[in-house]
Structures are given as C-alpha cells and as structure tokens.
Amino acid sequence: MKKNRNSFSLLMFSAAVITMGTFTSCEKKDYAIPEPKTNFQNDVIKRSLGPAVAGTSIEFAYAMALGKMNGKIVSAQVEASVTGAPATYLEHRSFNTNASGQDIGVIVGTPSTNNGNTTLVNFTVDTNAATLRYYYVVPSAGKGQQVSFTFSATSSTGEKVSFPMGPYALSKMDMVLDLPVKENAACYISIADNAIYTAAEAALHPEKIDLVYLFRNLPTVAFGHALVAPATEPIYLQGAVLPAGVNRNALISKAGQLRDQQLARLQFGIFIDDADFEKLNIAGSPNYAINMKAQTGVWVETADKKYRAYVYFNSINDAAQSAVISIKRYPLQ
C-alpha cells in the first residue's frame, strides 16, 4: 500500500512539472526589432553548376555591405590561385532582382581590370552595399588543376573584408560546340583535333580521322544518321569511299538519355564530368553507331587510347543529310 502511495506522489509531481512547463512556454515575450550589423561584411555564393571546362566560366555573386555611418565601398577585387583566361571579369554593375524576377544592374564602378590573377573594380558611386558578379573564365593552361578564390572589398575608412571560396577542380576536358557535319562533305571527325574535315582535308591528315559521319536512307533498314570508324566493316560504310590512309578504328557505344547540359544548352541538369570518362568502360563495343537521333550521343574511345569523348547530336536534318554535333573530349594520357 505504501508503494502505491509513492507511485501516486510521483505521478502528481510529474503532472505539476508538465503544467508549469506549459504555462511558462505560453508566456508572451516582448518582440524587439533586430538591430542590423553595421560592421563591414561580405558573402559569396557560387551561381554556376557543372564541370569547369576550359573556355566556360565559373560564376559567383559577391555581396558586400557596411553601415551608413561607417563610410562607403571604394573597391572590390577577386584573386584567383590560377590566373583566369583574359575574358575573366568582375561586373561593375550591382545586381538586384525586381518584383518580376528580373535582374537589374546598376553601375557602381569602372569596368574591371585584370592584373595577373587579380580582377579589380573601383567604385565610382557613393554606396555602402553592392552585389557584383564574377565570371572566372577557365584557362586552357589550368586544365587538371585546382583553383581557389579570395573575394575582398575595401571601404573608404580603409577597412577590408575578404571571403575565401574553393578549391574547385578545373576539368581536363575540352569541349567544342555546334560542329556542322554533312554527308559527303564535311564528314570526317577528328577527336584528336576536335574538328571536322572534308575529304580533301582528311586526305592531308588521315592519321587524325577517328569517325566518319554518314547519312543513308535505306528502304529496308533504319540507317539514317550514323557515326562509324573508318575501319568498320563495309556494310556499315554503305559504299562510302574514304580518302587514302583514312583507316583508324574506334570504340563507339550509344548512350541513352544523356543530354549533357553544357553540350545541349537546354534545360537538362546532367553534366558529363572527368570522373565519367575515367570510369567509362566500353571495351567490346562496336566501331559504328547507326540510326542516331537528335539529342542522343555516343561514347567514343580512340584506337590509340589517347582520348575518350562524348559526341552529342544537337540536331539532325534528314532532307539536308546533315547534323550538328558537339563534343566533350577527355585525354587519357
């Protein structure tokens, strides 16, 4: 009986604690408008996605602000650990987004200047807040390296703030876009050069031709637009006469639903990265791919094992017997 009394006491005590807790949590608290920080501050976000391929840009938005009574911003700069391509720049306009979702730029300084690996904008207006966009154009010399950035801004009082970003991998890949290929004309594709040649040009560099673009409208089978290695069987060349010496082989594997965003430049959120080429295994694949459609592609490995590539068909034109292709290429050696 004594034990039961103890249990009852414990129960009552727990109920009292819960009731007090509820009462305390419901108590009204006075709200105070938060005081904005007035010290010099900065922040950065990376706006671009996908691998940093040479020629493309990595985009950042750099925001800086200080209290009205603490002076104004006089300059902003970005220092990259790997010097960007000459086209690298820091916007001299500060962007804000209006109610319609459009980005509105307001000029705040002189156009940026590149000095070595530093990009600088000097402010020409009296402002204490700005968001500048930075476009780091990936240099060819930086392939395979890591790049880091230091964003910094200086106020009229001499105060300086900075924000580190990175490191980011610079891709080993090369990319060429929108190469027109046409049956019996510019139809010789060199992965080594990332270029298209005519028969006459191919005859001058037969050792560089890895693929031939063909178009056939056959009555009984679907052939259409095709990419074949010069060394493929005659049945897949369909009577095409190749220039003397054009006889290299390649592994070709059709890929499905692989619409790389950088090659397609459409809404697809897929990116082929260095790792995809490193892990690619198309051993045992044939040396032809026929009946290609728009927005499809093929993986290619050259016979000398120097390159792996992804060839994407941006568009095809049956009437003109032509296509537009884009290529991402990864060096294996």
Place this chain on the structure above:
Amino acid sequence: MNFFKIYKHLPALIVLLSVIWISCRKETPIDEDGLLITERAECYVSNFELLGTDYLTVRSKNPVIDTVACTIQCEVLFGTDLKNVYPQFTLVTDAKLDPKITGKTDFSDLSQPKVYTVVSGNRKVRKPYKVFITVKTP
C-alpha cells in the same frame, strides 16, 4: 492490491502471447533466393524485350514466343551491338528465371542460342527457353 499485481506482470504476458502467436503461424516457404514458393505450377514466358546500351529497344518487331516448343524468336535492328544488350523476360506470376540476368549480356554468337530456364512458382516445373536472335539486314 491484486489489480496492481496483474499490471506488474503485464509485459511478461504480452511477450508470452507474442511468442505463442508467432509459433502458431503457418510456415511461409521461401526458396534459396528468398522468394516465396507458392502453389502455382504455371511456367512460361509471356514477353521478351532486348534493350541496347542506350536503354532503347533493339527489336525490329514483336518477338514470337512458342510456349510449347519453349522458343523465343527475336529479330533485332540492323547494326545492333549484340555483345552489349540487356534482355528482359516477362514471366507468369511467381515464376523466376535461371540464370538470373544481372546486366549486359552477350548475344552475339547467333549460332549458339542462349538458354534461360523458367521455374514455376511451386519450384517444381522447369522449362528451358531457347532465344533465337536474327539481325535485320539491308
């Protein structure tokens, strides 16, 4: 007093009842793959698909499946990479396939048709199906 004594032993009682319930359940037999063995004796292939490396069909027309002779005749498109295709079998309910399909399969040796055995739901009937591939040519 007695009321509190009963509650004191309630957890033990629940455990005991659970054990009794579980031990009284009917056995549900499973095979070596962890699949349920049922009473179904039906054993056949109802559809056959062949996908290329781009995960699109490489068949040029519907397959011909003979459930008596246990053969599948499948014609594929000209230029199909038969070394790297993904076969897909649709089987009768509860049946399974032996050997299992784990990924890309090499169908390039047209003179040696591949054989897949369908095993019925009760695992007592086994029917080997031969897959004959032909390539459409220009």
